[in-house]
Amino acid sequence: MSAPSSEAAAVPVDCSPSSALYGDIVEFLYREAELLDAYRFEDWLALFADDIRYVMPVRTTQFRAKGSGFHDVAFLDENLVSLRTRVERLQTEFAWAETPPSRTRHYVSNILAEPGATPNEFAVRSNFLITRTRADHGHQMFTGWREDVLRRDDAGGLKIAQRRILVDETVITGTNLSILF
Amino acid sequence: MASTPGGPQTEESPNGFSLLSNGETLETIVRPKEGLISRRIFADPEVYQMEIERIFGRGWFFLGHESEIPNPGDLVSRFCGVDPAILIRDDDGVVRAFLNSCRHRGMRVCRTDRENVRFLRCPYHGWSYRNNGDLVTVGAENHYGAGELEKDRLGLIPVAGLGIYRGLIFATWDEHAPALEEWLGDMRWYLDIIFGRTGEIEIVGVPQIWEVDCAWKFATDNFTDNFHVFWTHQSLVPLGLLPNFPDFAAHGHMVTAGNGHILHFVQGAPNDETFMGLGLEKPLWQHFPKHLNSGQLDIAMRHAYSAGTVWPNFHWLQLTSTGDTASKPVGILNLRLELPISPTRTRMYSWFAIDKAASAAYRKASYENYVRTFGPGGIFDQDDMENWEDCTAAVKGPAAKRYTLHHKMGINRKQASDWPGPGVSYPDSYGEMTQRAWYDQWLRTMTTPLNGTNKQVPA
Numbered sequence: 001m002s003a004p005s006s007e008a009a010a011v012p013v014d015c016s017p018s019s020a021l022y023g024d025i026v027e028f029l030y031r032e033a034e035l036l037d038a039y040r041f042e043d044w045l046a047l048f049a050d051d052i053r054y055v056m057p058v059r060t061t062q063f064r065a066k067g068s069g070f071h072d073v074a075f076l077d078e079n080l081v082s083l084r085t086r087v088e089r090l091q092t093e094f095a096w097a098e099t100p101p102s103r104t105r106h107y108v109s110n111i112l113a114e115p116g117a118t119p120n121e122f123a124v125r126s127n128f129l130i131t132r133t134r135a136d137h138g139h140q141m142f143t144g145w146r147e148d149v150l151r152r153d154d155a156g157g158l159k160i161a162q163r164r165i166l167v168d169e170t171v172i173t174g175t176n177l178s179i180l181f
Numbered sequence: 182m183a184s185t186p187g188g189p190q191t192e193e194s195p196n197g198f199s200l201l202s203n204g205e206t207l208e209t210i211v212r213p214k215e216g217l218i219s220r221r222i223f224a225d226p227e228v229y230q231m232e233i234e235r236i237f238g239r240g241w242f243f244l245g246h247e248s249e250i251p252n253p254g255d256l257v258s259r260f261c262g263v264d265p266a267i268l269i270r271d272d273d274g275v276v277r278a279f280l281n282s283c284r285h286r287g288m289r290v291c292r293t294d295r296e297n298v299r300f301l302r303c304p305y306h307g308w309s310y311r312n313n314g315d316l317v318t319v320g321a322e323n324h325y326g327a328g329e330l331e332k333d334r335l336g337l338i339p340v341a342g343l344g345i346y347r348g349l350i351f352a353t354w355d356e357h358a359p360a361l362e363e364w365l366g367d368m369r370w371y372l373d374i375i376f377g378r379t380g381e382i383e384i385v386g387v388p389q390i391w392e393v394d395c396a397w398k399f400a401t402d403n404f405t406d407n408f409h410v411f412w413t414h415q416s417l418v419p420l421g422l423l424p425n426f427p428d429f430a431a432h433g434h435m436v437t438a439g440n441g442h443i444l445h446f447v448q449g450a451p452n453d454e455t456f457m458g459l460g461l462e463k464p465l466w467q468h469f470p471k472h473l474n475s476g477q478l479d480i481a482m483r484h485a486y487s488a489g490t491v492w493p494n495f496h497w498l499q500l501t502s503t504g505d506t507a508s509k510p511v512g513i514l515n516l517r518l519e520l521p522i523s524p525t526r527t528r529m530y531s532w533f534a535i536d537k538a539a540s541a542a543y544r545k546a547s548y549e550n551y552v553r554t555f556g557p558g559g560i561f562d563q564d565d566m567e568n569w570e571d572c573t574a575a576v577k578g579p580a581a582k583r584y585t586l587h588h589k590m591g592i593n594r595k596q597a598s599d600w601p602g603p604g605v606s607y608p609d610s611y612g613e614m615t616q617r618a619w620y621d622q623w624l625r626t627m628t629t630p631l632n633g634t635n636k637q638v639p640a
């Protein structure tokens with residue numbers, strides 16, 4: 001097979017669960033969750049590549065034969081500037097939906113990684129369960145899965161280059177999406 | 182000093198129709214003309230149950246937009262009032278709405294959000310309906326004896342009335358309701374500006390839907406409240422997304438258009454084309470003169486923002502804003518609806534709409550701006566929900582229910598003399614004239630005896 005002059009074709013990336021790379025990816029996602037639950041939003045923002053597209057599409061109920069029900073219209077459709085705007089907003093004292101702040105717990109599981117479109121990119125799928133309590137309210141829950149593209153940057157670390165947040169709910173029952181996913 | 186309803190509480194309706202279980206009447210605790218609205222009416226189960234019959238059992242409700250069901254067989258699951266409804270275009274292209282409930286055992290016949298169908302088959306016993314509502318076949322049909330199954334009288338239950346204005350589809354369960362155009366009255370002149378300025382608008386995709394632990398009226402009240410913007414959305418001021426002076430959204434007019442329909446038009450920064458023509462891209466302005474008369478054109482060109490409520494629970498927001506610190510403000514058109522779920526829980530619908538004649542670049546910018554600012558994830562909208570929830574939490578108790586809220590701003594303000602549109606208009610869009618007019622319609626509706634809409638329909 002005459003492959004293009006790409007190292008990926010020459011050396012397939014191993015990101016199977018027994019690989020060192022998989023361990024890096026899992027740790028990256030766990031540390032990301034920790035930053036969010038600890039309100040370290042500036043540090044969280046630093047995990048994204050400059051060209052990040054971060055989308056949570058709206059879902060509808062439909063028969064299985066018609067697909068999973070996700071639409072182009074989204075609940076969240078962000079780039080790096082708009083994510084930074086969100087984080088800056090949360091750091092004002094007037095972002096009432098998070099002032100005083102919600103208490104979140106980001107659980108990430110079922111992580112699987114595959115080689116991505118370039119040798120430096122990995123397609124990573126994970127399930128999420130996020131609980132939120134706020135003031136004296138009980139738990140709200142957000143569940144679904146994420147399809148991320150993680151990219152190895154020049155310094156050898158990982159960045160999130162794409163994130164699709166695929167929610168289970170068609171009607172978001174948790175008041176609003178003022179927390180980060 | 183806190184204000185209380187006060188006054189003699191003897192104005193019981195002749196038939197006791199507005200009498201509450203504490204011995205007071207709706208008229209004594211809701212005094213819109215005085216700007217006194219009791220906290221009792223927001224989260225109290227007794228009042229809520231009255232609202233479900235008196236407001237949501239009759240009157241006109243927004244179900245969707247024609248662009249959501251363009252083809253024969255297209256269907257969306259919605260609610261008419263609080264009853265689940267199917268909004269569908271039949272094989273002949275006629276837009277119809279039905280109760281989403283089988284004639285046999287009441288089962289929901291459409292159980293998905295959108296479809297394209299020729300027939301709807303109930304999963305319970307296989308009763309099947311054509312997309313015009315006609316009952317076609319039923320399961321085990323050969324076991325019905327002569328006269329036991331009157332198929333021609335067992336089509337899906339249709340709404341009592343359906344009307345379309347500027348593509349907006351409304352329906353009612355009340356066979357005595359006035360025609361939609363009559364009901365909308367002067368509001369049509371303003372709907373023409375928002376939904377007809379460039380010919381046609383269209384809904385993009387599907388609505389965002391979410392639920393908030395709030396009494397529905399707190400959300401409804403908010404949509405023509407302009408002076409909350411600076412305070413509630415103050416987080417956006419240090420980011421430069423809102424001007425840094427509290428009066429910035431006061432330069433405009435508010436209008437009460439009759440039947441509880443209310444609206445605002447507000448100007449943006451002066452001498453800045455960004456904030457002219459409702460924030461629409463400039464090439465769209467050339468369509469205005471074809472579709473608007475001179476008064477409507479004047480209003481469309483001079484303003485950047487508009488908010489309106491078609492009584493009771495349907496709204497538009499026409500805004501010129503940006504959802505991130507790098508983009509220029511751009512026009513967005515957002516349609517909204519509140520569906521009561523319980524006295525303290527409300528389902529919100531939010532649709533993004535765009536002028537059909539818009540360029541691809543403007544569509545993209547308008548959409549991105551919409552999704553970043555409005556809906557459950559919007560950096561404007563999410564703080565509103567915080568208000569609605571905490572207002573609700575604070576008015577539930579027996580002590581709170583004895584006190585009124587305060588809706589008096591502008592109660593002595595003189596009407597505008599230079600507004601080119603119909604209805605009663607006021608200068609300065611900070612004021613509570615619109616809410617007072619809305620609660621006035623609420624009181625009128627809640628104290629008008631039912632005309633059979635709570636009675637059994639003959640079999």
